[in-house]
Amino acid sequence: MMSDQQNQVDSQMQSPQAPKEDMMALVAALEAALLPCLPARELQAIDRSPHPSHQIDVERHARDFMEAAKKLQLYFVSLQREDQPTKAETLRKEIAMMEEELRTKDELIEKQERLIDGWRTELKEQLNKLNTELERV
Numbered sequence: 001m002m003s004d005q006q007n008q009v010d011s012q013m014q015s016p017q018a019p020k021e022d023m024m025a026l027v028a029a030l031e032a033a034l035l036p037c038l039p040a041r042e043l044q045a046i047d048r049s050p051h052p053s054h055q056i057d058v059e060r061h062a063r064d065f066m067e068a069a070k071k072l073q074l075y076f077v078s079l080q081r082e083d084q085p086t087k088a089e090t091l092r093k094e095i096a097m098m099e100e101e102l103r104t105k106d107e108l109i110e111k112q113e114r115l116i117d118g119w120r121t122e123l124k125e126q127l128n129k130l131n132t133e134l135e136r137v
Contacts, residue, residue: 030068
């Protein structure tokens with residue numbers, strides 16, 4: 001039964017799913033591995049038990065638990081790696097942000113240049129009007 005759950009978790013880890021669903025599957029596998037474990041005193045009693053089947057059960061449960069714990073650890077490590085982009089990705093993001101900032105500033109400069117050109121035109125027109133009025137006087 002536990003190997004069926006382990007195979008299910010293995011296949012779930014390989015199939016593309018949302019991270020939350022992956023984590024839930026791993027936690028469920030870990031819980032399933034933990035449930036059959038006995039309290040510490042009973043485990044110690046089984047260790048001293050002459051029945052080999054008791055020892056095999058404890059070893060199997062411990063192995064299942066360790067496998068589930070290892071998968072959970074690997075999952076968290078992979079999440080951590082996803083959260084930390086590579087140096088190249090970081091540089092690409094910075095370059096993209098700088099290019100966007102440059103485009104925004106270029107647009108602003110163009111807008112201000114058009115505004116200044118408009119002012120120059122208005123000032124030339126006013127100057128011409130004033131010069132014309134002065135020549136009349």
